[in-house]
Amino acid sequence: MLDISKKTNLLEENDYRYSLQDVAEPVLYRDVYDPEQIPKVAFNHRRVPMSMPEDIWITDTTFRDGQQSRNPYTPEQIEHLFKLLSKLGGPYGRIRQTEFFVYSKADRDAIERCQSLGLRFPEITTWIRASREDFKLVKDLGIQETGILVSCSDYHIFKKLHMTRSEAMEHYLAAVKDAFEAGVMPRCHLEDITRADFYGFVVPFVNELMRLSREAGIPVRIRACDTMGYGVPYTEVALPRSVPGIIYGLQQYSGVDSTMLEWHGHNDFYKAVTNAATAWLYGASGVNCSLLGIGERAGNVPLEAMVFEYASLRGSLDGMDTRAITEIAEYYKSEIGYEAPPMTPFVGRDFNVTRAGIHADGLLKDEEIYNIFDTDKILNRPAAVMVSQNSGLAGIAYWINQRFGYSEDEKLDKHDPLVVNIKEWVDAQYADGRTSSISPEELDRLITKYRAEEKK
Numbered sequence: 001m002l003d004i005s006k007k008t009n010l011l012e013e014n015d016y017r018y019s020l021q022d023v024a025e026p027v028l029y030r031d032v033y034d035p036e037q038i039p040k041v042a043f044n045h046r047r048v049p050m051s052m053p054e055d056i057w058i059t060d061t062t063f064r065d066g067q068q069s070r071n072p073y074t075p076e077q078i079e080h081l082f083k084l085l086s087k088l089g090g091p092y093g094r095i096r097q098t099e100f101f102v103y104s105k106a107d108r109d110a111i112e113r114c115q116s117l118g119l120r121f122p123e124i125t126t127w128i129r130a131s132r133e134d135f136k137l138v139k140d141l142g143i144q145e146t147g148i149l150v151s152c153s154d155y156h157i158f159k160k161l162h163m164t165r166s167e168a169m170e171h172y173l174a175a176v177k178d179a180f181e182a183g184v185m186p187r188c189h190l191e192d193i194t195r196a197d198f199y200g201f202v203v204p205f206v207n208e209l210m211r212l213s214r215e216a217g218i219p220v221r222i223r224a225c226d227t228m229g230y231g232v233p234y235t236e237v238a239l240p241r242s243v244p245g246i247i248y249g250l251q252q253y254s255g256v257d258s259t260m261l262e263w264h265g266h267n268d269f270y271k272a273v274t275n276a277a278t279a280w281l282y283g284a285s286g287v288n289c290s291l292l293g294i295g296e297r298a299g300n301v302p303l304e305a306m307v308f309e310y311a312s313l314r315g316s317l318d319g320m321d322t323r324a325i326t327e328i329a330e331y332y333k334s335e336i337g338y339e340a341p342p343m344t345p346f347v348g349r350d351f352n353v354t355r356a357g358i359h360a361d362g363l364l365k366d367e368e369i370y371n372i373f374d375t376d377k378i379l380n381r382p383a384a385v386m387v388s389q390n391s392g393l394a395g396i397a398y399w400i401n402q403r404f405g406y407s408e409d410e411k412l413d414k415h416d417p418l419v420v421n422i423k424e425w426v427d428a429q430y431a432d433g434r435t436s437s438i439s440p441e442e443l444d445r446l447i448t449k450y451r452a453e454e455k456k
Helices: 075-089 105-116 132-140 154-159 165-182 198-216 243-252 272-281 303-314 323-336 357-365 375-379 392-403 417-431 440-455
Strands: 002-004 011-013 057-060 095-100 123-128 145-149 185-190 221-226 261-265 286-289
Touching: 057 303, 075 095, 075 105, 075 323, 095 105, 105 123, 123 132, 132 145, 132 165, 145 165, 154 165, 165 185, 165 198, 185 198, 198 243, 221 243, 243 261, 243 272, 261 272, 272 286, 272 303, 286 303, 303 323, 323 375, 357 392, 392 417, 392 440, 417 440
Parallel strands: 057 095, 057 286, 095 123, 123 145, 145 185, 185 221, 221 261, 261 286
Antiparallel strands: 002 011
16 A cells, blocks of 8 residues: 655655564564673664654653662652753753652652643652553643553563553553543553564554554654663664664654654663664654663663754754753752762763873863863863873972962963972872872862962
8 A cells, every 4th residue: 555654744654553473572682682692783784764753852751761770769859850841841842751659658749749840841750560550640630641661572562461462552552542431641661672572562562552542542652771771783784673763663653653653772781772773763762861861771771862952953952951951960969869980971979070281281372172072061061181290390380270260361381380399299299109099178278388488
């Protein structure tokens, strides 16, 4: 059958019909996923078109998936972080949604606190067990959309649920019907999609979801979950690991609109950010993230990273206030007791700090040489140096100039006597076997000492 595609405006062949393959034994892709070996990346040289949606956005799972890997946030902490998410996302809702648990009194208190703020973005959604009672609870809270778990790999269907594929499909579809009866829009979390039989289960199942959605007149959002971080962004990779192939297939063979398609990834193989950006590029409007990447095992897609991916791909922040990222990192440290590893991009203590003398010399001449962008303007985090055995005269001069906020006319160069005296002291420290960096307090004392001597 030939149809004009609403997306490409081209006449396209549409004869692909996939039926559920109800296998007797689970398909575990042992040639790719041998538990005693590193997972393999297989190529089949099939390309799919890059097709970024007109509108893309970020969604947040800090208070759901992000909370599963740490001590629960208090309602007060959630309220504060919610306000910072809204500030970061800006007036156009680039951070579109955030999801909550609903089970405990503290969960519901946090939701009510955030609802009372009256903020348009991020929209509050939930994640629940697929039961009629939970759907009613969501409805009573005035929430329009909820996530439900629909695990789609045979690892989960056979090994965890102890069901056949057809039994799992019927179980999931019954839950979606319950959501429709409650008047709640379901967001189906296709758990472990990067180990699932894409054409034998995923596509037939999503086709049924789309059919039920049309009959009910209620949208269904599809969240493709790379639960174990196995997704691969490269072109021509074979399913089930291909991120481009998954996103393209859900649109082409199941008719999922970009606005109803979302990617959720984990960082087990350091690919979370790249996979999420790839999902955008190939047609998913939403990418699901958590603040500071906090999440199960190696973590989720760091939300702050996708803010910068968005700006890089769109050429604009579209109203996002990136200075809120620094506020978020500082709040985690001071109020929640969590500090990101020092070298973590954008939020780590030392992400724009240099210890190398040659880099410090570049910063002293022109910050643009060794700073990724104007981090002072964009993140309220000026570039910095840490004084050690490698800092040299330039590093010490840069530290002093920044410490006292000297103007261009006031700045010391690396040949200033104060800089030279401190450099001699630093060299002596390391000659005596010191291994730690020089602290700001030590440098302050040295500056006071040598300036007092200059006045004598």
